[in-house]
Amino acid sequence: MDIRPIALIDCNNFYVSCERLFDPRLRSIPVVVLSNNDGCAISRSAEAKALGVKMGEPAHHFRDKTKAHGIRVFSSNYSLYGDISRRVSSTIAEFSPLSEIYSIDETFVDLSGFGGRMLDHAAEMRATVLRSVGIPTCVGIGPSKTMAKLANHLAKQNPMFGGICDLMDATMADYCMRRTDVSEVWGVGRQTTARLRDVGIATVAQLRDMPLPLARNVGTVVLERIVSELRGVRCIDIQDVEPRRKGMAVTRSAGTPMTSLDDLQQALSSHATRAAQKLRNHGLVASHVTTFFHTNPHNGSRQNSVSRTARLSPPSNSTFALVQAVLRAAERGWSGDPSGNGFAYLKAGVVLDDLIPEEAAPADLFAFEQDTGKKLSAAMDAVNDRFGKKAVVLGSEGFMRSFETRADMRSPRYTTRMADLPVVSAR
DNA sequence: TCTGGGGTCCTAGGACCC
DNA sequence: TCTGGGGTCCTAGGACCC
Numbered sequence: 511m512d513i514r515p516i517a518l519i520d521c522n523n524f525y526v527s528c529e530r531l532f533d534p535r536l537r538s539i540p541v542v543v544l545s546n547n548d549g550c551a552i553s554r555s556a557e558a559k560a561l562g563v564k565m566g567e568p569a570h571h572f573r574d575k576t577k578a579h580g581i582r583v584f585s586s587n588y589s590l591y592g593d594i595s596r597r598v599s600s601t602i603a604e605f606s607p608l609s610e611i612y613s614i615d616e617t618f619v620d621l622s623g624f625g626g627r628m629l630d631h632a633a634e635m636r637a638t639v640l641r642s643v644g645i646p647t648c649v650g651i652g653p654s655k656t657m658a659k660l661a662n663h664l665a666k667q668n669p670m671f672g673g674i675c676d677l678m679d680a681t682m683a684d685y686c687m688r689r690t691d692v693s694e695v696w697g698v699g700r701q702t703t704a705r706l707r708d709v710g711i712a713t714v715a716q717l718r719d720m721p722l723p724l725a726r727n728v729g730t731v732v733l734e735r736i737v738s739e740l741r742g743v744r745c746i747d748i749q750d751v752e753p754r755r756k757g758m759a760v761t762r763s764a765g766t767p768m769t770s771l772d773d774l775q776q777a778l779s780s781h782a783t784r785a786a787q788k789l790r791n792h793g794l795v796a797s798h799v800t801t802f803f804h805t806n807p808h809n810g811s812r813q814n815s816v817s818r819t820a821r822l823s824p825p826s827n828s829t830f831a832l833v834q835a836v837l838r839a840a841e842r843g844w845s846g847d848p849s850g851n852g853f854a855y856l857k858a859g860v861v862l863d864d865l866i867p868e869e870a871a872p873a874d875l876f877a878f879e880q881d882t883g884k885k886l887s888a889a890m891d892a893v894n895d896r897f898g899k900k901a902v903v904l905g906s907e908g909f910m911r912s913f914e915t916r917a918d919m920r921s922p923r924y925t926t927r928m929a930d931l932p933v934v935s936a937r
Numbered sequence: 938t939c940t941g942g943g944g945t946c947c948t949a950g951g952a953c954c955c
Numbered sequence: 956t957c958t959g960g961g962g963t964c965c966t967a968g969g970a971c972c973c
Contacts, residue, residue: 545959547958548957548959568958569957570956613954697953699953700952701951729952730965731965732953755962759962760961761961762960763958763960809958857959
């Protein structure tokens with residue numbers, strides 16, 4: 511039989527590990543990285559986990575622990591993490607002709623053809639990433655992606671595995687699946703876990719053995735596929751070419767809630783500018799743009815939520831077209847609400863849908879205007895590439911920028927910003 | 938009085954992931 | 956005081972058509 515093992519290599523506490531790369535003093539102390547706007551914990555060192563800091567826990571919830579135990583807390587530094595991520599994935603790519611970058615800290619690797627050397631190969635991959643990039647990882651191996659994910663989870667959780675868990679052997683896999691909660695399976699979230707419990711399914715082994723039609727009934731085709739994958743049947747292939755994206759979004763919570771149309775339009779103008787840049791970077795144009803803004807759902811204040819979708823005709827990636835569309839949407843949404851003033855809007859965003867390749871977009875009758883927007887946008891990109899993000903912006907973004915998110919505890923952009931390069935002195 | 942059936946397309950919303 | 960951002964996929968149900 512043809513055995514085609516899949517490995518998932520996943521960085522340990524990735525964001526925290528990135529922070530530690532450039533500050534060895536952080537190595538053995540509790541460290542937490544916060545989400546945008548310094549909202550909640552999204553990466554925790556083993557020491558921070560041991561202190562009970564939960565994934566997604568709001569920063570103000572564990573403030574007491576921070577003080578008492580000297581937890582080092584960082585705002586997220588995505589330029590740093592993105593750069594380190596590229597180094598990790600290009601190192602991993604050397605180890606197999608077929609791999610898929612699944613997320614900022616995970617890569618699937620096809621290990622077909624390595625036969626008895628498979629485990630040595632996986633160990634070598636881990637050691638190389640640690641040596642050449644400095645990031646610790648764990649590897650999970652299984653006959654399907656879902657099994658590789660499960661194996662990776664076990665490798666992380668149980669030090670007995672020494673960082674590599676291999677579930678290709680059916681006996682070993684069965685042993686582990688009987689002892690693992692069904693909620694740990696990739697694709698089984700809170701709702702599905704609850705519905706599975708209702709029909710008496712609590713362990714991964716029970717999920718694997720559940721009849722396919724029942725799986726479909728409790729969940730959808732997605733759950734049915736998961737069950738097959740747990741049986742070792744590959745349903746989800748490794749995708750080595752990046753599929754074309756279908757939508758994209760730029761959304762942010764404001765550092766200071768927005769109480770005037772002007773504040774709101776400045777934020778949306780900034781988001782639309784960023785969204786247009788993203789589109790151009792991907793060579794895409796958008797057919798629909800949705801503008802939304804809403805109040806803080808957590809603080810018990812008077813709630814309001816506004817969302818407006820506009821068609822872009824012709825589909826566009828021009829900064830000017832997008833900014834114009836969102837400014838208009840904001841204005842209409844604002845005045846369309848009879849009590850429009852009086853709300854404090856926390857979050858605003860721009861969502862682009864029905865993306866198509868630039869060259870496939872239909873031409874417009876007013877080709878001249880289209881061309882002008884294109885040239886100006888390209889010029890803005892060139893200036894901003896050379897002189898830094900936000901070197902030139904549209905006037906509609908304003909100068910006060912009260913909407914900007916908080917990031918009070920961000921580490922330097924060690925690898926992507928000249929002024930932040932670490933200096934090493936040798937005597 | 939009697940009032941079809943079946944197909945496609947689109948959208949909103951749910952669930953999940955990292 | 957204080958709770959992220961950016962994606963994917965699936966389904967149900969309405970609109971519309973013949």
